[in-house]
Amino acid sequence: xxxxxxxxxxxxxxxxxxxxxxxxxxxxxxxxxxxxxxxxxxxxxxxxxxxxxxxxxxxxxxxxxxxxxxxxxxxxxxxxxxxxxxxxxxxxxxxxxxxxxxxxxxxxxxxxxxxxxxxxxxxxxxxxxxxxxxxxxxxxxxxxxxxxxxxxxxxxxxxxxxxxxxxxxxxxxxxxxxxxxxxxxxxxxxxxxxxxxxxxxxxxxxxxxxxxxxxxxxxxxxxxxxxxxxxxxxxxxxxxxxxxxxxxxxxxxxxxxxxxxxxxxxxxxxxxxxxxxxxxxxxxxxxxxxxxxxxxxxxxxxxxxxxxxxxxxxxxxxxxxxxxxxxxxxxxxxxxxxxxxxxxxxxxxxxxxxxxxxxxxxxxxxxxxxxxxxxxxxxxxxxxxxxxxxxxxxxxxxxxxxxxxxxxxxxxxxxxxxxxxxxxxxxx
Numbered sequence: 001x002x003x004x005x006x007x008x009x010x011x012x013x014x015x016x017x018x019x020x021x022x023x024x025x026x027x028x029x030x031x032x033x034x035x036x037x038x039x040x041x042x043x044x045x046x047x048x049x050x051x052x053x054x055x056x057x058x059x060x061x062x063x064x065x066x067x068x069x070x071x072x073x074x075x076x077x078x079x080x081x082x083x084x085x086x087x088x089x090x091x092x093x094x095x096x097x098x099x100x101x102x103x104x105x106x107x108x109x110x111x112x113x114x115x116x117x118x119x120x121x122x123x124x125x126x127x128x129x130x131x132x133x134x135x136x137x138x139x140x141x142x143x144x145x146x147x148x149x150x151x152x153x154x155x156x157x158x159x160x161x162x163x164x165x166x167x168x169x170x171x172x173x174x175x176x177x178x179x180x181x182x183x184x185x186x187x188x189x190x191x192x193x194x195x196x197x198x199x200x201x202x203x204x205x206x207x208x209x210x211x212x213x214x215x216x217x218x219x220x221x222x223x224x225x226x227x228x229x230x231x232x233x234x235x236x237x238x239x240x241x242x243x244x245x246x247x248x249x250x251x252x253x254x255x256x257x258x259x260x261x262x263x264x265x266x267x268x269x270x271x272x273x274x275x276x277x278x279x280x281x282x283x284x285x286x287x288x289x290x291x292x293x294x295x296x297x298x299x300x301x302x303x304x305x306x307x308x309x310x311x312x313x314x315x316x317x318x319x320x321x322x323x324x325x326x327x328x329x330x331x332x333x334x335x336x337x338x339x340x341x342x343x344x345x346x347x348x349x350x351x352x353x354x355x356x357x358x359x360x361x362x363x364x365x366x367x368x369x370x371x372x373x374x375x376x377x378x379x380x381x382x383x384x385x386x387x388x389x390x391x392x393x394x395x396x397x398x399x400x401x402x403x404x405x406x407x408x409x410x411x412x413x414x415x416x417x418x419x420x421x422x423x424x425x426x427x428x
Contacts, residue, residue: 052413053360314330
């Protein structure tokens with residue numbers, strides 16, 4: 001007969017409770033331990049990375065930008081008057097001279113005003129000729145009158161002298177002598193009046209002819225203006241060079257189209273005088289100044305030419321468009337074969353030369369005066385550890401190192417953002 005032991009159930013419950021507590025504490029400790037463990041270093045193929053070594057020495061600061069070749073000298077051909085495009089004689093891409101007729105326009109209204117202006121000049125010229133003849137006839141009449149009065153005066157003067165002599169001899173009454181003297185004096189006064197009248201008439205004639213001449217000149221100037229406008233219906237290049245298409249947003253004109261004065265009809269440029277227009281990021285343009293040397297790569301190597309052209313910064317546009325600033329580079333070198341307007345080029349501008357600095361190749365995300373984290377390769381080359389690096393001045397392909405690296409260190413410049421959660425990687 002089994003005797004039931006007292007307290008056996010309680011001891012079993014206590015044992016199970018202790019076991020559970022121990023398991024819970026062990027599980028918590030394992031979890032904390034696992035959390036404190038660092039993740040294993042991931043493996044990366046070295047052949048897929050871009051390593052570089054920190055160096056000390058001279059560093060050339062440069063900025064780079066894409067752009068195009070554009071003519072230095074251009075001229076926009078515009079319509080000088082209203083009209084309709086009748087014929088287009090020259091198309092873009094054709095060499096032209098200054099007097100080359102690019103297109104022909106018509107304007108019946110302008111041609112009618114030209115004819116009217118021509119007849120107005122002829123009518124004014126006829127009035128001038130008629131006035132001149134009339135004034136010449138009037139002058140002859142006054143000259144004849146003056147000569148007649150002069151002759152009458154001379155006769156009266158002789159008669160008065162005779163009568164005075166006879167009166168002294170008592171052969172003629174003194175009254176008759178005085179009458180002859182008064183008559184001679186009157187004719188003498190009239191002679192002076194006729195002379196004055198003749199002189200005044202000459203000045204009056206000149207004034208009338210001058211007034212009529214001014215009217216003729218005015219009408220002739222209007223006629224020449226109308227004639228010039230009609231001549232300009234033959235649109236000429238006005239400039240030696242190459243006829244080019246109108247740049248956007250301008251729209252080329254077509255035959256039969258009616259245009260107004262000032263409408264752009266074409267563009268002429270000199271293809272032998274080109275400059276480079278580079279688009280530089282607004283964050284990199286602050287150190288660019290006029291006169292800095294530049295190298296323009298046209299990618300036209302061949303035929304004894306490297307495709308590179310030397311130049312200097314000539315202008316910096318003060319405005320910003322789409323995050324870039326336009327920088328003009330005047331070219332001093334010889335243009336390679338095939339260089340033409342609108343050719344895409346790659347330009348490099350030299351900012352300054354740093355004589356003795358610590359530098360390295362520019363990482364993918366390496367910006368000037370910034371602090372980044374890079375993977376520094378261990379001397380054995382099997383692992384790379386993440387280090388904090390402070391950069392200074394930058395160039396196109398290199399950047400100054402201020403802190404975090406020393407000469408001889410090897411770092412990875414590739415995009416390593418996929419390993420941001422790792423402080424160490426294994427290199428295969």
